[in-house]
Amino acid sequence: MTYTQADKNRLRWRSRRGLLELDIVFEQFLEYDFDLLSPADLDVYQDLLMLPDIDLLELVDGKAETTDKRLAPILERLRHWQVVKTQ
Amino acid sequence: MVNVAKRQFDAVIVGAGGAGMRAALQLSEAGIKTAVLSKVFPTRSHTVAAQGGISAALGNVQEDKWEWHMYDTVKGSDWLGDQDAIEFMCKTAPEAIIELEHFGMPFDRVDSGRIYQRPFGGHTANFGEKPVQRACAAADRTGHALLHTLYQRNVRANTQFFVEWMALDLIRDADGDVVGVTALEMETGEVYIIHAKAVLFATGGAGRIYAASTNAFINTGDGIGMSARAGIPLEDMEFWQFHPTGVAGAGVLITEGVRGEGGILLNANGERFMERYAPTLKDLAPRDFVSRCMALEVLEGRGAGKNKDHVLLKLDHLGPEVINHRLPSIREIAIKFAGVDPIKEPIPVIPTCHYQMGGIPTNYKGEVMVPKGGEPEVRVNGFYAAGECACASVHGANRLGTNSLLDLVVFGKSAGDSMIDFIKRERPVHKPLPANAADFSLSRIARLDAQTGGEEVAQVRTAIQTVIQSRAGVFRNSANMALGVTEIKAVAERVKHTQTKDKSKVWNTARMEALETDNLIEVAMATMISAENRKESRGAHSHDDFTKRDDENWMKHTLFYSEGSRIDYKPVHTKPLTVDYIPPKERTF
Numbered sequence: 001m002t003y004t005q006a007d008k009n010r011l012r013w014r015s016r017r018g019l020l021e022l023d024i025v026f027e028q029f030l031e032y033d034f035d036l037l038s039p040a041d042l043d044v045y046q047d048l049l050m051l052p053d054i055d056l057l058e059l060v061d062g063k064a065e066t067t068d069k070r071l072a073p074i075l076e077r078l079r080h081w082q083v084v085k086t087q
Numbered sequence: 088m089v090n091v092a093k094r095q096f097d098a099v100i101v102g103a104g105g106a107g108m109r110a111a112l113q114l115s116e117a118g119i120k121t122a123v124l125s126k127v128f129p130t131r132s133h134t135v136a137a138q139g140g141i142s143a144a145l146g147n148v149q150e151d152k153w154e155w156h157m158y159d160t161v162k163g164s165d166w167l168g169d170q171d172a173i174e175f176m177c178k179t180a181p182e183a184i185i186e187l188e189h190f191g192m193p194f195d196r197v198d199s200g201r202i203y204q205r206p207f208g209g210h211t212a213n214f215g216e217k218p219v220q221r222a223c224a225a226a227d228r229t230g231h232a233l234l235h236t237l238y239q240r241n242v243r244a245n246t247q248f249f250v251e252w253m254a255l256d257l258i259r260d261a262d263g264d265v266v267g268v269t270a271l272e273m274e275t276g277e278v279y280i281i282h283a284k285a286v287l288f289a290t291g292g293a294g295r296i297y298a299a300s301t302n303a304f305i306n307t308g309d310g311i312g313m314s315a316r317a318g319i320p321l322e323d324m325e326f327w328q329f330h331p332t333g334v335a336g337a338g339v340l341i342t343e344g345v346r347g348e349g350g351i352l353l354n355a356n357g358e359r360f361m362e363r364y365a366p367t368l369k370d371l372a373p374r375d376f377v378s379r380c381m382a383l384e385v386l387e388g389r390g391a392g393k394n395k396d397h398v399l400l401k402l403d404h405l406g407p408e409v410i411n412h413r414l415p416s417i418r419e420i421a422i423k424f425a426g427v428d429p430i431k432e433p434i435p436v437i438p439t440c441h442y443q444m445g446g447i448p449t450n451y452k453g454e455v456m457v458p459k460g461g462e463p464e465v466r467v468n469g470f471y472a473a474g475e476c477a478c479a480s481v482h483g484a485n486r487l488g489t490n491s492l493l494d495l496v497v498f499g500k501s502a503g504d505s506m507i508d509f510i511k512r513e514r515p516v517h518k519p520l521p522a523n524a525a526d527f528s529l530s531r532i533a534r535l536d537a538q539t540g541g542e543e544v545a546q547v548r549t550a551i552q553t554v555i556q557s558r559a560g561v562f563r564n565s566a567n568m569a570l571g572v573t574e575i576k577a578v579a580e581r582v583k584h585t586q587t588k589d590k591s592k593v594w595n596t597a598r599m600e601a602l603e604t605d606n607l608i609e610v611a612m613a614t615m616i617s618a619e620n621r622k623e624s625r626g627a628h629s630h631d632d633f634t635k636r637d638d639e640n641w642m643k644h645t646l647f648y649s650e651g652s653r654i655d656y657k658p659v660h661t662k663p664l665t666v667d668y669i670p671p672k673e674r675t676f
């Protein structure tokens with residue numbers, strides 16, 4: 001699908017999660033990477049956000065592998081933002 | 088007046104965490120037409136983060152009694168908890184857990200098939216004699232399991248969910264009765280009036296007022312803010328629980344277990360400072376004590392790092408074997424959130440805000456109670472609160488681990504029962520809405536749309552967090568808190584002029600964050616001013632100029648009114664429902 005600014009904002013809101021560990025990763029991702037996603041990437045991202053927080057954290061942490069191959073590249077990009085800039 | 092769309096329900100619940108969904112289930116199953124509003128998808132509420140467990144004196148693993156659980160909770164609260172509410176919670180706990188089991192919650196079990204119970208700090212047998220296993224859990228996913236179980240049951244019971252709707256303000260009529268809320272549908276950007284016979288707030292905590300917090304970003308205290316703006320006083324907001332070892336800068340928790348395995352805390356000079364403060368227990372002294380010592384090290388200039396603002400948790404002496412085998416997830420957290428590998432380097436840690444003990448004042452039935460006509464506690468008709476946003480008050484000055492999830496289900500249910508009763512007996516038909524019901528909320532949004540020359544929301548939010556972190560942290564004294572009051576009042580002025588670049592209507596996240604910041608500042612003001620006023624040390628409120636608990640003058644609940652920043656007090660409930668009063672003792676460990 002095509003994404004209007006409002007659609008993208010909806011995905012931004014849905015990137016707010018119930019776990020701080022995820023918020024921290026998504027915060028970086030939204031700031032530096034999200035706007036570079038193609039419409040096809042955004043389709044996948046939208047699906048990824050439907051996952052329960054605990055499962056999503058395990059995927060982002062690399063503790064679990066997904067059977068859905070489409071998610072792999074976006075997970076890779078998210079993992080990149082795991083390491084927080086230290087003071 | 089602008090024409091605002093209206094929806095009508097018997098009961099409206101704001102918040103779909105454990106508390107909101109437990110209450111909703113009670114109402115829907117009784118055939119009450121119930122709507123639940125949530126900023127996020129219900130199972131993404133912050134309850135999902137709870138891993139430790141939920142307490143109840145089931146006695147499945149070791150002998151246990153609810154009276155012992157009650158004693159631990161009263162002691163934990165440092166005698167600020169209301170003993171009727173505490174009795175109600177502890178006595179009802181076993182039944183509440185069995186109920187969850189029947190709903191399908193996948194608890195861990197012992198061989199006989201009964202629910203397994205794990206040990207947890209502060210849980211004791213025989214009135215403090217020895218530790219007892221009282222925490223029930225669903226692996227390390229207790230909160231997740233609770234949310235999923237309750238959500239499924241609610242869907243079956245026909246609870247109507249309004250997901251991604253943000254409640255903005257409480258609607259009270261000329262009598263002060265609550266008759267609904269205003270809410271923003273994010274998808275359309277429209278403001279609605281939700282007209283109700285009874286409203287329950289279950290919006291969770293507001294841990295984001297601190298710079299260092301274990302809470303997710305959604306914990307902005309919206310229910311607290313809405314209540315404050317509607318003239319409801321806030322109870323005991325000076326009491327916040329801190330966890331000593333949150334990763335500096337990120338907030339993510341490092342469990343106590345790390346120090347149990349031999350991890351030690353160091354200051355910038357490499358000194359194991361806990362030996363100085365607690366020669367016997369050292370790094371394993373109680374949470375609040377360790378937190379205070381850490382804060383003192385930083386305040387006295389012995390903090391580590393460029394800004395000298397944290398201390399170090401050293402593990403490398405344990406060797407890679409122990410770290411990799413017994414603490415693998417801690418190593419992961421350190422690498423991920425602190426950028427250090429604890430096999431080689433210490434982890435920067437600071438005391439981190441974890442839980443809000445205060446909130447919207449209620450009794451054990453979930454009814455919101457406020458002073459009126461010389462009476463300390465008069466029911467606000469049609470208004471209820473449960474969960475972390477409410478103050479029943481069972482946690483008093485300090486919460487016992489695993490008592491919060493219990494609070495959600497016990498008081499969620501009792502609030503639901505009270506609402507059913509109220510709707511059936513006292514409010515068979517809706518009370519009319521006041522003429523100007525949505526004007527206030529609309530004016531807040533219009534202000535944001537028209538604002539020019541104001542400050543960015545993120546900047547003002549950081550200012551709130553900086554003041555609260557440095558002035559209302561674990562370590563408090565008169566001079567510092569007085570400064571905090573002046574500073575937070577100045578920030579409150581800035582909040583009135585926050586500006587968002589994005590003026591769009593639909594899914595405007597900047598606008599949502601600005602509206603959340605209006606709530607954060609109410610919580611921050613209540614916290615700072617209530618703290619400055621309490622001249623004693625009790626539970627989480629540790630005052631360096633008044634180091635002792637002062638039961639004679641201060642065994643009372645704070646009530647903070649947003650209007651005029653006024654402080655009032657009300658007595659602690661010293662009469663339990665059926666058992667004898669548990670008289671105060673010094674809280675020793």
Ligand SMILES: Cc1cc2nc3c(=O)[nH]c(=O)nc-3n(C[C@H](O)[C@H](O)[C@H](O)COP(=O)(O)OP(=O)(O)OC[C@H]3O[C@@H](n4cnc5c(N)ncnc54)[C@H](O)[C@@H]3O)c2cc1C
Pocket residue numbers: 101102103104105106107124125126127129132133134135136137138139140141230252253254255289290291292301302303305309310340441442473474475476488489490491492493495
């Ligand atoms: C890391 C961590 C671990 C914890 N572990 C434990 C534990 O093991 N045991 C224990 O007992 N306690 C634990 N706690 C505490 C406990 O998890 C919380 O106190 C509890 O889950 C709060 O539940 P709640 O139902 O009150 O609110 P939440 O679960 O926070 O839900 C709040 C709801 O309100 C909604 N909401 C908020 N504002 C609005 C608005 N303006 N409009 C619409 N909806 C709104 C949200 O969308 C959400 O649905 C832990 C806390 C943390 C941070």
